[in-house]
Amino acid sequence: MAEKALKPTEEKLKPKLFSVMKTYTKEQFIKDIIAGVIVAIIALPLSIALALASGVGPEQGLYTAIIAGFIVSFLGGSRVQIAGPTAAFATTVAGIVAAEGMDGLAISAIMAGIILIIMGLCRFGTLIKYIPGTITTGFTFGIAVTILLGQIKDFMGLTFKNKPIETIDKVKEIVNCIGTINWQALLVGVISLAILIFWPKxxxxxxxxxxxxxxxxxxxxxxxxxxxxIDSLYDISNSLPHPTVPDVTFARVRALLPNAFTIAVLAAVESLLSCVVADGMIGSKHRSNMELVAQGAANIGSAFFGGIPATGAIARTAANVKNGGRTPVAGMVHSVVVLATLVALMKYAGYIPMPTIAAILFVVAYNMSGWRNIRNTVKTAPKSDIAVLFVTLVLTVVFDLVVAIGVGTVMAALLFMKRMADVTEAHAWV
Structure with missing residues (x-):
């Protein structure tokens, strides 16, 4: 299903769904249903795990997969993109919820959605690729480290005396409370981790x-x-997502704007990266600006229905392709299946052990870490690029993504200007 490539200036602001339906077949519909069901099965435990890592209830993760997943498939610029909660947002969302509550998170996500829509309408989709790879590699690895450290408590069954929010405080609390380890929890965690590692083989x-x-x-x-x-720590609800309107004030909007920009940038980068990966798998070409508009609408929709920020999920998108999904119908089926599961089976989610959730997130963190990219960068890149990577990584772990992306971008810009100045000076001497 290869498509004729369009120049960036010719890219349509038209959902991919409306284009592919012109040649849609019954055979492809069956394949899309099968792929959608399989992706939904993959998304269920991941959505719950990522919601808990984000500091919200398990149903919030499913709401996100349902609402955001459907909107992105319906309006998106990719044939096969699957959207939902992802690990990239976990630490940012947890920080916002802890400081500002669900209202603050909803306002941040709505503003991020508006920013994404503006970016798409202004044709900024092609500009995202110019964000230095050292920055994206650095904060991605930093997020992975943060997620891993945040799950040690549940994996080992530790009893914390305090409720730390910052990563460094969590590390201190782990050290101070290591004597409270629950060996039974650790056993369940190890068994779960072993299954996650060896079962796919x-x-x-x-x-x-x-x-x-x-x-x-x-x-x-x-x-x-x-x-x-989950049942011993959270209230489980199988109710359908329902509209909620946050309490918006100018002061809150101004205070939450940095978080909104962080969510928007992360959503744009991760979604378009997922689209590029998918393009390579199916020989297609996504519409980057339409994808940004869809991601914006999805984040607004998710926020209004009690969900959390969403973006394109590379692993779920790849699973969709591998199982025969070739049109946005598969992503829409995935959302419908998650909705049906929420209503019919959510009560059984309460039986899931927290060490198992932690083990799932350990594997998610490892898969997203991109440690091979860091190894290759250290071997081949200039020292200045390596410095940007590690500064971004450390700031992500020690502070947050707002600081990390801001400082990393400024450093990259200064290094670029220095290189341009060196080139200009070299030409002047010729």
Whole structure:
């Protein structure tokens, strides 16, 4: 299904769905349904795990997969993009929720959505690729480290005396409370992690995260192990997503604007990166500006229905392609299946052990870390680029993404200007 490439100036602001339906077939519809169901099975435990890592309830993750996932597939610029909650937002969302509550998060996501729509309408989609790779590599690895450190408590069953928010404070609390380790929780966590690592080598078709959730839940339910589950820490709801309007004031808008820009930039970068990966897999070409508009609409919709920020998910998008999905219909089916599961099976999510959730997030963090990119950068890049990468990485872990992206961008800009000045000076001497 290769498509004729368009020049950036010719790119249509038209959803891909409306284009592909002209040649849609019954055979492809069946393939899209199968792919959508499989992706939904993958998305279910991930959406719950990422919601908990973001400091919100498990149903908020499913609301995001349902609302944002459907909107991105319906309006997006990619044939196969699957959207929903992702690890890139987890630390930022957790920080906003802790400081500003769900209202603050909703306002931030709505503003981010508006920014994304403006970016798309102004044809900024092609400019995102000019963000230095050292910055994206640095903050992506930093996010992975932050997620991993944030899950040690549940993986080991530690009992914290305080409720730390910042990553450094979490590390201190882990060290101080290491004597409270729950060996039963650690056992469940290790078993879950082993399943996640070794299961794909044997039966790749069945998602390892689903098997880990089932085995972990049955183990805790019938063995009598004293391990925290989702039900013991959170109130489980299987109610449908319903509209909620945040309390908006000018003061809150002004205070939350930096977070909104961070969410918008992350959503743009990760979504378009996912689109590029998908293009290579199916021989297509996405519409980057339409994708930004869709991501903006998705984040606004998710916020109004109690969800969290969303973006294109590379792993779920790749799973969609591998299982035969070739049109946005697969992504829409994925959202409908998640909705049906929310209503029919959400009560069983309460049995999932927290160490299993932590193990899933360990694997998510490892897969998103991009440590090979860092290794290659250290081997081949100039020292100045390596400095930008590690400054961005460290600031992401120690402070937050707002600081990391800001400082990293300024450093990259200064280095670029210095290189241009050196080139100009060299030409002057010729």
């Amino acid at each position: 044997k039966l790749e078709k069945i998602p390892a995260s689903l098997i880990a959730v089932i085995v972990g839940s049955l183990l805790v339910k019938f063995s009598g192990l004293e391990v925290n589950t």
